[in-house]
Amino acid sequence: MHHRAGTAGCSSDWPAALGELYDKFAALVHSQAHRVLDDEEAADQVTREVFGYIWENPDAYDPKQGSMRSWVARLTNSQAVHRLRQSEAAALAEGGGGTAEELEQKVRRAAVAARADYIVTSMPAPLRAALELAYFQRRDYRQTAADLGVTEDEARRRLRLGLQLLATAHTRSLEGSSPPGYGRAL
Amino acid sequence: MNGPLGGGGDGEEVRGVPRIPSPRAAADDLRPDAYRPGPSVPPEPAPDSGPAGPADATRSAPAGASNTADSGSNGSADDSGNRAVNGASTSGDPAAGDTPAAPEASAAPSHGVLKSLLGAWALSACSAEETAAVEEHLGDCAPCAEEALRLRDAVGLLHTDRDLDLDPLLRFRVLENCLGRRPARIPVPGWADPYDAETARLDALLRDIGDSEWHAPVRLKWFEGERRMSRRTTVAGVIGHLLTVDGIVAGAMGLDDPLGPHAPLLPAARTEAFWNDMDLPPTGTMRDPWRDQSHDLIRTVSFAGPGVADMSVSYGSFALSLRDALLDRAFECWIHADDIAGAVDYPYPPPSGAHLNRMIDLAARLLPAALAERRRAGLAGPPRHLVAAGAPGRSLHLEVEGSGGGSWYIALDSPAAVGSPDKSVAQVALDGVEFCKLVAGHVSPEEAAAGQDGDRQAIRDVLFAAAALSRL
Numbered sequence: 126m127h128h129r130a131g132t133a134g135c136s137s138d139w140p141a142a143l144g145e146l147y148d149k150f151a152a153l154v155h156s157q158a159h160r161v162l163d164d165e166e167a168a169d170q171v172t173r174e175v176f177g178y179i180w181e182n183p184d185a186y187d188p189k190q191g192s193m194r195s196w197v198a199r200l201t202n203s204q205a206v207h208r209l210r211q212s213e214a215a216a217l218a219e220g221g222g223g224t225a226e227e228l229e230q231k232v233r234r235a236a237v238a239a240r241a242d243y244i245v246t247s248m249p250a251p252l253r254a255a256l257e258l259a260y261f262q263r264r265d266y267r268q269t270a271a272d273l274g275v276t277e278d279e280a281r282r283r284l285r286l287g288l289q290l291l292a293t294a295h296t297r298s299l300e301g302s303s304p305p306g307y308g309r310a311l
Numbered sequence: 312m313n314g315p316l317g318g319g320g321d322g323e324e325v326r327g328v329p330r331i332p333s334p335r336a337a338a339d340d341l342r343p344d345a346y347r348p349g350p351s352v353p354p355e356p357a358p359d360s361g362p363a364g365p366a367d368a369t370r371s372a373p374a375g376a377s378n379t380a381d382s383g384s385n386g387s388a389d390d391s392g393n394r395a396v397n398g399a400s401t402s403g404d405p406a407a408g409d410t411p412a413a414p415e416a417s418a419a420p421s422h423g424v425l426k427s428l429l430g431a432w433a434l435s436a437c438s439a440e441e442t443a444a445v446e447e448h449l450g451d452c453a454p455c456a457e458e459a460l461r462l463r464d465a466v467g468l469l470h471t472d473r474d475l476d477l478d479p480l481l482r483f484r485v486l487e488n489c490l491g492r493r494p495a496r497i498p499v500p501g502w503a504d505p506y507d508a509e510t511a512r513l514d515a516l517l518r519d520i521g522d523s524e525w526h527a528p529v530r531l532k533w534f535e536g537e538r539r540m541s542r543r544t545t546v547a548g549v550i551g552h553l554l555t556v557d558g559i560v561a562g563a564m565g566l567d568d569p570l571g572p573h574a575p576l577l578p579a580a581r582t583e584a585f586w587n588d589m590d591l592p593p594t595g596t597m598r599d600p601w602r603d604q605s606h607d608l609i610r611t612v613s614f615a616g617p618g619v620a621d622m623s624v625s626y627g628s629f630a631l632s633l634r635d636a637l638l639d640r641a642f643e644c645w646i647h648a649d650d651i652a653g654a655v656d657y658p659y660p661p662p663s664g665a666h667l668n669r670m671i672d673l674a675a676r677l678l679p680a681a682l683a684e685r686r687r688a689g690l691a692g693p694p695r696h697l698v699a700a701g702a703p704g705r706s707l708h709l710e711v712e713g714s715g716g717g718s719w720y721i722a723l724d725s726p727a728a729v730g731s732p733d734k735s736v737a738q739v740a741l742d743g744v745e746f747c748k749l750v751a752g753h754v755s756p757e758e759a760a761a762g763q764d765g766d767r768q769a770i771r772d773v774l775f776a777a778a779a780l781s782r783l
Binding site: 292 | 427428431433434436438458461462464466481482492493
């Protein structure tokens, strides 16, 4: 009798859940996409694609592989880099912008930025919190220690370790490091 | 401390994160030793060119032969500081050994402390004295200098989130895109069920008919006053009619009115305007806009809060709650689907009993007002016995038989009165579908096969009022 109204009330299917998902991750997705693509419209588009993919593939996220947040970040970065490569290649084919090497370099830079974002997103929360205080809120490490309720030694350690992790963004390209089962194009 | 990647870090970018925390003393301590090749010039920081992060260095270092000094120094930062000083002097490293500030050595921070400051230094998060001490140290200590450079670069990768000014419309577009890809299984509120069901049934009928059948002639019928009215159109024209009148409800809910912002309010005027505006006779292309609009309506009422059911929908000369308006649209949808089915010779059963019951109930609730209107127009007998508003008044017992049936008591003298079995002066019994056809103007009051008992005038007035509920 009911053609559109489903029978089973799968809670993850509620649009409310979709709205919640958006509210939780949209800033992350959009800012990371924007960082890679440096274009508002393209970032909007990637945001649509990423949420569309998540919504359409409710089982794609495997909690065993990490937090939802880092999974979303990975999807975003991969999709944004993919999109950048596509649009740059198209521009190249049209004889528009630059050489193939410049394209590669641009994609590589974007990939590093994407990796950095991903690393920040998925690094242990205490490290991220320390970096956020010191970098974004301009707290020195003593204030950071006080804010976090840890010793100054520990604050120094967290800042250093956080940056060491972040520095690894330079060491490998994003390509080839995708976990199995994850396609770049959503 | 086990980060989100804990355990599953195989092959992932930040490999080693989960391993870093526990061996941190070693990680802190080992680096200088790993770089301590004796008196020769420190090699280029080759270990960092590969994927080897600090954690990798930690794991690989113990395999090296030159680390005997470490075994005793896996302790606090102070230990490592002492050891570093010793190491520098014993190895004869000129850079580390010839510290001009030797007298201050006891006051100056140790190597270990300076090294631990590198992160804070890169972030400009230490005191002026510490900054100066670190920078002086960097001139002397290649490993620290190298790390300092890397960490400074890393700071460049941090950036402020641009999350403060996300376009609010993006949310709508993203959600819309999602739901377009995979419609949500949203529970349709119960009161919208009949509309959901009837539009789906009609859509199934439309899916089955051929292109030519869209042009099959259909005669729409209704009552005005005492007169039977009719209008010729086609199957496609009927769908256009449903589209335009559904559009009243859509407009009331803030959706786009299919006739545009300055469309007439009255259902009949809207339909005529729509038909007149068409350059060519309507075709099967009517189906999509009609269906899309009904989907939008259902989606909108499903998304909205429960209060939406009581929202008022104006039809120009009267208004209904959204709950009743959608029920009315469900009723019209069925009636016209039945018209279409008749025109293309397609079997079309009536709605389910539960839905039929609600449609009959709506008509029964509208009857007293319709009766009063006819009375004002001189088409019905005068009120016999007025009562206070809300009090039980003279009533007609409407007994509807068959699926979806039941008993209703129609207040005869005033819409303000309440129908009551005790004040019943007449009874009409008829089949549910028959009653609906009467209300739809498809059966005339005289022809309605009704069992009648009691006040003849009351019965006539109610049956004609029922027919008067019909419209184009």
